[in-house]
Amino acid sequence: MEVKTKYDIICNKSENFQIFYKRKMVIMKQESSFNVINKKEKNSFIDAVICFIKLIRVRQWSKNIFVFSGILFPSGVIGLLQVIQLFIAFFLFCVISSSVYIINDIIDLEKDILHPVKRFRPIASGKIKVKFALAIFYIICPASIILSFLLNKYFGIILCIYFVINLSYSLKLKEFVFIDLLIISFGFVLRTLSGIIIVNGTNSFWFLLSIAFLSLYLGMNKRKKELLTLAEDSEKHRKNLGEYSIELINEIIPMLTACTVISYSFHTLYEVKVKYTFFTIPIVVYGVFRYQYLTDKAGYGESPEMVLLKDKPIVLALVVWGVIYISAKLLTKSF
Missing domain, CATH: 1.10.357.140 (UbiA prenyltransferase)
Known part of the structure; x- marks a missing residue:
């Protein structure tokens, strides 16, 4: 007896019941292709956004x-x-x-x-x-x-x-x-x-000066890290790296550390004229010491911005410094 069916190909059980419906398969292939394209487009879009973020x-x-x-x-x-x-x-x-x-x-x-x-x-x-x-x-x-x-x-x-x-x-x-x-x-x-x-x-002259010394301190540590990372190829990456040396930088960093702390101390004592702000001086000292520790131990010297993003003690020190500094000013104005 002849059996009519809408399927184009019918395979018996011994052939694993592979049943193909031509019209349905065309649709499934189109959907599969569409999904693959969408996935690729989605991934390429995400990659493009990530590249743009890295670029800027x-x-x-x-x-x-x-x-x-x-x-x-x-x-x-x-x-x-x-x-x-x-x-x-x-x-x-x-x-x-x-x-x-x-x-x-x-x-x-x-x-x-x-x-x-x-x-x-x-x-x-x-x-x-x-x-x-x-x-x-x-x-x-x-x-x-x-x-x-x-x-x-x-x-x-x-x-x-x-x-x-x-x-x-x-x-x-x-x-x-x-x-x-x-x-x-x-x-x-x-x-x-x-x-x-x-x-x-x-x-604030002394505050601006402390910012200048602090950024010079960060820059010196960055140059030091570049010298250590690039070694003999340092001049190929940056021409003036050959003019720097680890010994020279190690001599300059303590001077910049001292200038940063002293200029900030002068700012709190002679410019702000708020007696409680001098309590922030130890926090500044700790912040500088902590950064130097991270530069030597954790290798953050080449990317100072990573310290603000990853090191919790530095972030906490900044928050405490801000709270004390601003609170001292507000309390003085209140009284």
């Missing part, structure tokens, strides 16, 4: 928290508007610093390929093309400068100075010994000064 170095945006130093030196009561302006200033500094990082990665492309860590950066690894990186630069750099002048003209001027100096650093000045570190230090001073300007605060 979001991880290093923590350096721009110095903009919020303006909260410490208000000329009056800080309102909600000024707080919002500080956050906008912080964001604009992040954007302009990211644009500098893009140019720096393009210029240092060949050198970064030789570096054991930097060779994984998006441009050096080939995950992002130079043309695409330049396109991002041409968008975010002008936008951040225009918005900075709309926020505050003096802040806009500071942002332009920061960009020009750091662009000069990327193009040529980083090849000169000590000049490279002085430019990095000046960048941190500009961040701090911009925050003070946003809140119309009072300038």
Whole structure:
């Protein structure tokens, strides 16, 4: 007896009951293909986002928290508007610093390929093309400068100075010994000064000087770590690394440590004029010592921003310092 069926092929039990329905299989194949494409598109999109985040170095945006130093030196009561302006200033500094990082990665492309860590950066690894990186630069750099002048003209001027100096650093000045570190230090001073300007605060010479010495201290430790990491290939990555030496850096670091602590102590004793703020001096000393320990033991010297992201004692020290410093000022005003 002939049996009619809608299936094109029927196999018996000995052939594992393989039943194929032509129309159904076409649909299943199309769905399977579609799912694979969607998965690939999803993965490629996630990879592109991760590469973009690495390109603009979001991880290093923590350096721009110095903009919020303006909260410490208000000329009056800080309102909600000024707080919002500080956050906008912080964001604009992040954007302009990211644009500098893009140019720096393009210029240092060949050198970064030789570096054991930097060779994984998006441009050096080939995950992002130079043309695409330049396109991002041409968008975010002008936008951040225009918005900075709309926020505050003096802040806009500071942002332009920061960009020009750091662009000069990327193009040529980083090849000169000590000049490279002085430019990095000046960048941190500009961040701090911009925050003070946003809140119309009072300038603090000794505090700015302590920021300058602290950033020089961090920079020296970074150079030391680069020398240890790159060893004989250090000059291939950065020309002026040959001018530095472990012995020289070990002599300079104690001086910068002392200058940082002394200048901050002068700030608390002669500028703030709030007697309780001197209790923050031991916290600053601990923070510097803790960072030096991490540099020698944990290898964070080449990435100072990682300390703020990973080391809990440093984060706790910063929080305690902020609470004591601000509380001391508020208590003095109350009485």
